[in-house]
Amino acid sequence: xxxxxxxxxxxxxxxxxxxxxxxxxxxxxxxxxxxxxxxxxxxxxxxxxxxxxxxxxxxxxxxxxxxxxxxxxxxxxxxxxxxxxxxxxxxxxxxxxxxxxxxxxxxxxxxxxxxxxxxxxxxxxxxxxxxxxxxxxxxxxxxxxxxxxxxxxxxxxxxxxxxxxxxxxxxxxxxxxxxxxxxxxxxxxxxxxxxxxxxxxxxxxxxxxxxxxxxxxxxxxxxxxxxxxxxxxxxxxxxxxxxxxxxxxxxxxxxxxxxxxxxxxxxxxxxxxxxxxxxxxxxxxxxxxxxxxxxxxxx
Numbered sequence: 577x578x579x580x581x582x583x584x585x586x587x588x589x590x591x592x593x594x595x596x597x598x599x600x601x602x603x604x605x606x607x608x609x610x611x612x613x614x615x616x617x618x619x620x621x622x623x624x625x626x627x628x629x630x631x632x633x634x635x636x637x638x639x640x641x642x643x644x645x646x647x648x649x650x651x652x653x654x655x656x657x658x659x660x661x662x663x664x665x666x667x668x669x670x671x672x673x674x675x676x677x678x679x680x681x682x683x684x685x686x687x688x689x690x691x692x693x694x695x696x697x698x699x700x701x702x703x704x705x706x707x708x709x710x711x712x713x714x715x716x717x718x719x720x721x722x723x724x725x726x727x728x729x730x731x732x733x734x735x736x737x738x739x740x741x742x743x744x745x746x747x748x749x750x751x752x753x754x755x756x757x758x759x760x761x762x763x764x765x766x767x768x769x770x771x772x773x774x775x776x777x778x779x780x781x782x783x784x785x786x787x788x789x790x791x792x793x794x795x796x797x798x799x800x801x802x803x804x805x806x807x808x809x810x811x812x813x814x815x816x817x818x819x820x821x822x823x824x825x826x827x828x829x830x831x832x833x834x835x836x837x838x839x840x841x842x843x844x845x846x847x848x849x850x851x852x853x854x855x856x857x858x859x860x861x862x863x864x865x866x867x868x869x870x871x872x873x874x875x
Contacts, residue, residue, distance in 0.1 A: 583647030763803025799841030
């Protein structure tokens with residue numbers, strides 16, 4: 577297959593590009609900068625220069641492909657509504673091109689906020705009020721009724737591995753700065769995770785075989801107590817591990833406190849059975865104990 581990938585130079589996207597290429601597919605990666613283009617080219621993929629604002633370019637990329645993987649997103653918490661609108665426009669552009677073709681459209685979503693107070697499953701429909709991006713997943717899946725093999729891959733909030741600059745790297749940076757690896761209240765709230773390479777393999781499987789309208793969970797570990805995560809960070813940095821009262825979480829953790837304090841376990845049973853997907857990479861705590869998070873600085 578010839579697959580058009582947005583976000584191709586990103587943390588997850590670059591791993592997806594490699595997975596697709598290693599499985600014998602051709603890949604065209606969208607790149608908005610010279611640095612992104614160099615990354616995509618170095619992976620061995622064809623480069624299409626442009627960004628998510630250029631809907632005509634997105635359409636042309638989709639026309640010239642056997643399927644689309646849409647991972648690109650503007651992660652700017654100060655412009656969430658604008659970013660979600662841009663994402664929706666891209667999804668609709670792809671859907672219109674792929675309509676009636678039976679070709680895959682695989683888009684990225686998330687599990688955070690899926691089912692507060694219990695384990696979220698693939699059958700759950702998240703509340704659109706949680707994040708303006710949530711409705712976009714439903715929009716993408718609706719193209720299944722219009723002849724598109726659409727699938728939404730919900731990623732765990734932590735997609736980890738060497739080189740990660742996401743949530744866990746930010747928590748490590750905060751612990752290094754404060755001299756304390758913190759967790760909120762008793763730290764019993766659960767945080768799901770998946771290794772980057774396991775997540776990329778799931779996306780590749782979705783491109784190849786996911787039935788139309790599939791919801792898949794890129795989740796390897798259903799929920800790790802945040803105290804356990806803090807303890808691993810404390811070991812890695814050689815700092816104390818302490819409870820941070822909920823009322824002081826914003827002060828201690830800044831913006832990430834509202835996320836790290838969530839109890840957000842997510843299941844993967846349906847995904848594993850439907851896609852014959854079994855995570856094989858190290859878990860989050862093993863990754864932390866390996867030490868790469870303490871040799872790099874979050875950026």
